[in-house]
Amino acid sequence: MDVADLVDTSTGRQSRSIYSSEPIYRQELERVFGRCWLFLAHTSQIPQPNDFFRTYMGEDDVIVIRQKDGSVKAFLNTCTHRGNRICRADRGNARSFTCNYHGWSFAPDGALAGVPLENEAYFGELDRSKFGLVPVAQVAEYKGLIFGNFDPAAPSLEDYLGDAKFYLDVWLDALPGGTSLVGETQKMVLNTNWKLPVENVCGDGYHLGWAHAGAMMAVQSMDLSGLSVGNSSANLEGGLSVAGLNGHMALTFLDGVSGYAFYPDPKPMLDYLEANRPTAIERLGKTRGEQLWGSQINITIFPNLQFLPGLNWFRVYHPKGPGQIEQWTWAMVENDMPEEIKATILDNQCLTFGLAGLFDNDDGDNLAACTEQSRGWRTSQMDVYTNMALGRSGAREGFPGDIAAGLVSEHNQRYFYRRWQEHMQASSWSDVPAYNLNSLASREAVDA
Structure with a gap:
């Protein structure tokens, strides 16, 4: 399907049909999910052979x-x-995997290990080497995060992530102990198109004080009044909207402490940040160690992985058709954190995001409505817009990416739909453009 007219990044326009069309969805499975690097698991979830x-x-x-x-x-x-x-199990440890239907069994390396009545029914003529499990073409790890890719021609995971690693490392590599996912997988089915929750988190600071006004008043312990309902003087310089990184994005405060604004008692977390700040600066440098580590950051790895250091949730969206997703959420901790802080993080993550999360209930209702309102004969012909702050982005010293000032912007959403369109139009990876705009490495090379 030709999607050239469905997204216009120069005006911020998207056709509503991209949220409801079955042919578009089938093409997404092939050209987005069948081509991109997708999050599979954290190393903490499969530590042993x-x-x-x-x-x-x-x-x-x-x-x-x-x-x-x-x-x-x-x-x-x-x-x-x-x-x-x-x-059928979600996770565990197994020396083999056996099909309930006819009893074929497979070893952990994918080899066909056992076939009932192999000699009697197949007369010893079955070539087991041709019937092993089908492997995912590429599997790679980045600092605890395991990704897979169906396309053997896809670029390496390192190249795919590109300069997004600058922001990823704020959470994955600030302290030497690394990270873990804690708690069980919190699975929730939402009647929404998968793109809507991704764009909601990747750059939509606009909705915070409106959609989440009640939740913010209920749980926040620090002053976020600049994003409150009816406020006409939000601090647009208080953060950054970062895009132009091969489709990956970050939305971040710059204060080094706001990540713990939504905790009933932030003092233990703030004490932890203070005690470990010198180590973070040593490992990440002054800019990231002081301004980003400890700040609330929304990180998006295209197409469907997001995590929020500070609120400490980690999430992947699994599409289940054009109008439904299965949303999986965990709490994420730094391994060097005291056990009591890890427990507090898990409790607070469940309070704010997840099955009973105050914020997820707000978002789930809004995103389901946006999806439903794009399914009709007439509404599917309409457009929606992410046209806030068009043309107001560029380089910022010390940070890679095309950057718009502030958290209230639709800059990142436009880049999300740009990347979606690039993949949907490309017949292979050779047609997909690679770009890490305003790369620090290139700027340093020019300065040298």
Whole structure:
């Protein structure tokens, strides 16, 4: 399907049909989810040999398995005999995976290990080497995050992430102990198109004081009145909207402490930041160590991974059709944190985001309505707009990316739909442009 006229990044226009069309959705499964690097699991979820974690890549059911040598492989969770699911558990440790239908079993390395009545029914003529599990073409890790890619021609994970690593490392590498996901997977089905929650978190600071006014008043412990309902003097210089990084984005405060604004008692977290700030500065440099580590940051890895250091939630959106997603959420902690702070983070994450989260209930209702209101014969012909602050972005000293000042902007959303359109129009990875705008590396090379 030609999507050239469905998105216009120069005006911020999107056709509502991209949220409801089944042909567009099928093309997304091929050209977005079938081509991009997708988050599979955190290393903390499969620490030992034969540990496995079950997840999705688009709508493809996948098992991620730690191998005996410590490496990680991923396979389609489908029997190569008649197509049944071979693993029904969400996670665990297994020496083999056996199909409930006919009893074919597979080893953790994907090899076909056992076939009932192999000699009697197949007369010893079955070539097991041709019936192993189908592997995910590429699997790679970045500082605890394991990704998979169906396309063997895709760029490396390092190249795919590009300069987004500058922002990722604020959470993944600020302290030497690394990170972990804690708590069980919080799964929630929402009747929304998958693109809407991604763009809501990637750059929509506009909705905070309106959609979340009640939740903010209920839980915030620090002054965020600049984003409150009816306020006409929000501090537009208090943060950055960062895009132009191969489709990845960051929305961030710059104060080094606002990440813990939504905790009933932020003092233990603020004490933790103060005690570890010198280490973060040493590892990340002054700009990130002082201004970003500890700030509230919304990080988006295109197409469907997001996490928020500070509120400390980590999330992936699995599409289940043009009008539905399964949203998976965890709490994320730094391993060097005291156990009592880790417990507080998990409690607060469940309070704010997740199945009973105050903020997710607000967002879920709004995003479901936006999806439903794009399904009609007439409404599907209409457009929506992310045209706030058009043409007001550029380079900022010390930060990579095309950057718009402030948290109230639709700059990031425009880049999200630009990247979506680039993938949807490309017939292969060779047609997908790569760009890390205002890269620090290039600027340093010019200065040298």
